[in-house]
């Protein structure tokens with residue numbers, strides 16, 4: 001098989017990955033936990049071609065620099081030296097500006113390895129995707145997913161595993177795009193290193209993650225959305241607190257982000273199920289129930305500065321589509 005198309009969904013962390021124990025092998029300093037989202041899909045086609053002088057990438061119909069270092073990992077596994085033609089499309093609503101590294105590297109890992117004739121089991125795929133982006137390791141699976149930090153220096157125990165539950169069918173994520181999806185100010189890789197090196201709150205952040213993972217897993221096992229939501233919002237705020245305390249500060253929020261946080265508190269006071277989480281950008285993602293999702297989406301879309309709103313259900317695992 002020389003040309004393969006794979007599809008993967010992005011994911012949003014409920015317990016964030018924010019810090020590395022090894023930046024060369026891209027090993028996380030702590031575990032993380034996420035929900036894979038059906039509304040955020042990347043489709044990637046890879047063809048290995050011995051006649052190509054260099055790797056080529058077309059991303060959303062435009063030529064872009066190919067990640068040859070990542071493709072080298074597959075060349076070395078497959079023991080060949082062919083170059084790759086990669087075509088990748090983010091099937092996100094237009095102008096959403098959502099980060100796509102998780103779905104992007106998960107789809108690329110699957111398409112590129114399969115096109116190279118490698119049938120990697122999910123755990124190996126998760127390890128491979130992690131080399132591209134830490135959050136991509138989680139996008140190999142659907143539903144709720146747990147990423148393990150591992151302790152091995154070679155990273156063979158730093159991979160994600162799915163959390164076996166049907167509870168993911170009962171939740172929704174409302175995604176509110178702030179400011180039309182302008183490019184982010186600090187890429188997560190550099191920002192994590194900067195936080196670890198300069199933030200007086202970084203240690204406290206890393207120390208709170210194992211406890212938060214336990215709480216989140218217990219809440220998911222109990223199908224308790226309030227406990228999952230409260231934990232997710234608190235964890236996101238702790239991650240951002242460590243970034244805000246870095247020197248100089250890394251502040252991902254816009255005034256609209258804070259307006260959304262206030263609105264979500266008001267919704268909760270009225271009995272609506274709604275808990276916020278934010279990543280390396282100003283957008284706010286709201287964990288809610290199937291029943292409350294339309295009301296949450298309606299409320300967030302009326303906030304000044306929110307340019308796009310979508311409701312997503314849990315997505316499935318990365319898969320080969322042709």
Ligand code: PMV
Pocket residue numbers: 012013015016017018032101102133134135136188189278279280
């Ligand atoms: O996978 P990366 O390197 O883009 O880092 C992801 C960082 C966050 O989105 C902020 C948190 C997470 O766990 O997804």
